[in-house]
Amino acid sequence: MEVKRVKPHLKKNLWKPEEDLILKNYVETHGEGNWATVSRRSGLMRGGKSCRLRWKNYLRPNIKRGEMSKEEEDLIVRMHKLLGNRWSLIAGRLPGRTDNEVKNYWNTHLNKKSLIMGKRKTTEQDHKQREDNDENMNREKKSRPWCTHSEPSGSAICLRRTRSQSLGLEERNMINKDQEKDQAECTVANPWINIDDPNSFNCEIEYPMLTGNSNNNARFVFDDEPLIAYLDSFILFEAFGCDGESVGK
DNA sequence: AAATCATGCAACCGCCGAAAG
DNA sequence: GCTTTCGGCGGTTGCATGATT
Structure with a gap:
């Protein structure tokens, strides 16, 4: 039965x-x-x-409720610029605050604020720039299908990550060739940080120490404010793990 | 005082990855 | 290797409440 x-x-x-x-x-x-x-x-x-x-x-004990302090607000803004909508990671830096709270706070207070502050008339040039960005992104998607793209056009920060782990042989070869080509084209000012074009606020930061494996480099591409990206990049070690074996979510 | 609108936030939903069976 | 279950995450919804008309 x-x-x-x-x-x-x-x-x-x-x-x-x-x-x-x-x-x-x-x-x-x-x-x-x-x-x-x-x-x-x-x-x-x-x-x-x-x-x-x-x-x-x-x-849960130790939950902090009530208004966000100025320091907390600043940290949220900076972390969001760096990590995007990774609310749990951002909340992890704010003792007593939850990801839901941070997310709500961003959506109700800070998102609004940034929209007002950034409000200006859209010019023809802006439209052209946006179209160019979209075109570049599409081209990038075609040439590097293994990259994960989470950046909506116009977002403050774009974070991509390449990882050859768990990929097929063909894809791995594609990545290796591509990385060789990229590295040949880069001016290496520092073994850890390659700044392609400081004037256009594009910089690439590589962290070989994340994995200790040249086939498994984690590469982050920032399309905005290299200085902040550089200063805050240490947070990425937390965000993506640094156990020398694997790169987490 | 009542109706309408706007806002903030708690909770739900759907997706994903890891672990277990 | 496949399926199921569970936990975690970000996006979204809908209710409660305050502000405005």
């Missing part, structure tokens, strides 16, 4: 104080993790994900 597993009807919407209390007590006695079990055993009619989110964003 077939036994059907019936999915319990899961609750949605805002958490009630009594639900918070149940979850808090459960996690404090059994520990974090295993969220699917938490939702079943605690008696909460919530999904595991919902429990995890509630704990992480609201109930």
